[in-house]
Amino acid sequence: MSTPSRISLTRFLIEQQRDHSRINSDLRLLIEVVARACKRISIAVGKGALGGVLGSAGTENVQGETQKKLDVLSNEILLEANEWGGHLAALASEEMDDPHPIPHRYPKGEYLLVFDPLDGSSNIDVNISVGTIFSVLRCPEGVRDPDERAFLQPGSRQVAAGYAVYGSSTVLVLTFGDGVHVFTLDREQGSFILSAANVKIPEDTGEFAINMSNLRHWEAPMRRYIEELLAGKTGPRGRDFNMRWVASMVADVHRILTRGGIFIYPRDLKDASKPGKLRLMYEANPMAMIVEQAGGAATTGRERILDIVPTRLHQRVPVFLGSKNEVERATAYHREADA
Numbered sequence: 001m002s003t004p005s006r007i008s009l010t011r012f013l014i015e016q017q018r019d020h021s022r023i024n025s026d027l028r029l030l031i032e033v034v035a036r037a038c039k040r041i042s043i044a045v046g047k048g049a050l051g052g053v054l055g056s057a058g059t060e061n062v063q064g065e066t067q068k069k070l071d072v073l074s075n076e077i078l079l080e081a082n083e084w085g086g087h088l089a090a091l092a093s094e095e096m097d098d099p100h101p102i103p104h105r106y107p108k109g110e111y112l113l114v115f116d117p118l119d120g121s122s123n124i125d126v127n128i129s130v131g132t133i134f135s136v137l138r139c140p141e142g143v144r145d146p147d148e149r150a151f152l153q154p155g156s157r158q159v160a161a162g163y164a165v166y167g168s169s170t171v172l173v174l175t176f177g178d179g180v181h182v183f184t185l186d187r188e189q190g191s192f193i194l195s196a197a198n199v200k201i202p203e204d205t206g207e208f209a210i211n212m213s214n215l216r217h218w219e220a221p222m223r224r225y226i227e228e229l230l231a232g233k234t235g236p237r238g239r240d241f242n243m244r245w246v247a248s249m250v251a252d253v254h255r256i257l258t259r260g261g262i263f264i265y266p267r268d269l270k271d272a273s274k275p276g277k278l279r280l281m282y283e284a285n286p287m288a289m290i291v292e293q294a295g296g297a298a299t300t301g302r303e304r305i306l307d308i309v310p311t312r313l314h315q316r317v318p319v320f321l322g323s324k325n326e327v328e329r330a331t332a333y334h335r336e337a338d339a
């Protein structure tokens with residue numbers, strides 16, 4: 001029998017559970033309800049100005065950032081989708097100060113879900129791709145009412161990670177620690193269809209992604225690395241480089257997963273109290289797991305992101321991720337400077 005060209009997310013998850021024992025039924029349910037929530041978010045995002053959900057919600061999140069109406073809506077969609085299934089012990093989100101407990105009327109499960117419901121939302125009103133990023137951890141043994149401490153596990157303990165990009169197409173990217181798989185939403189059928197399995201990031205690249213306006217605030221090794229790229233053929237790298245910066249992490253990371261590149265949001269001295277802009281638990285960690293599973297690398301410029309033991313739910317870290325050889329070079333420059 002010929003292999004069907006269209007493998008749905010449901011079939012893929014069943015086979016991961018039945019044939020490969022990679023996941024259990026609770027984790028399969030978790031991914032299915034998150035994928036369904038992403039479809040609902042995709043529909044809301046896709047309505048744009050006609051949906052009455054653009055613009056500011058008039059509130060601020062724990063980061064002190066103005067919340068967009070779609071930030072709040074996306075967060076509510078993910079909470080509602082995950083409360084009743086019995087697969088989670090608690091949830092946490094960029095949009096909520098503290099973890100969200102499972103209501104007493106529902107059973108609890110063994111997993112913790114932490115997410116950025118709508119990353120890049122500052123791009124919403126100008127119709128640039130945004131996305132959802134999520135990370136799955138196990139709830140520590142014996143913890144019945146998990147609080148922030150239950151979430152403070154290194155990224156190497158994630159059992160799954162993924163993101164959805166709401167762009168020209170809606171794409172869902174997943175890893176369970178055994179490769180990275182890409183699903184594209186068939187809008188007519190309403191199903192995510194496997195479009196690429198075991199994706200690999202090229203180890204070398206000619207493309208970098210960074211917000212250059214912060215250059216004067218960077219540390220010396222960071223400036224050295226970028227100035228060498230800008231010097232191109234005439235400089236020590238002996239080749240020209242191209243630059244992209246969408247200012248939606250999901251869009252930049254998806255480009256890198258698809259064709260290579262290095263994404264950098266370094267520590268900058270604009271605000272010395274902040275070690276970086278991006279959040280460890282629901283941006284850096286899930287993207288680092290995905291990138292490493294695709295043969296790339298992910299560091300803070302000094303250490304592997306997945307080794308960091310978190311101290312706070314919303315802590316920030318510098319992020320260097322993507323094509324292995326470029327991330328290793330930039331990291332080596334920082335370590336040399338420290339030495």
Ligand code: P6P
Pocket residue numbers: 119120121122211247248249250265277278
């Ligand atoms: P800047 C979006 O707000 C975000 O958290 C990431 O998605 C994105 O990579 C970064 O911030 C953009 O930051 O400083 O360029 O606006």
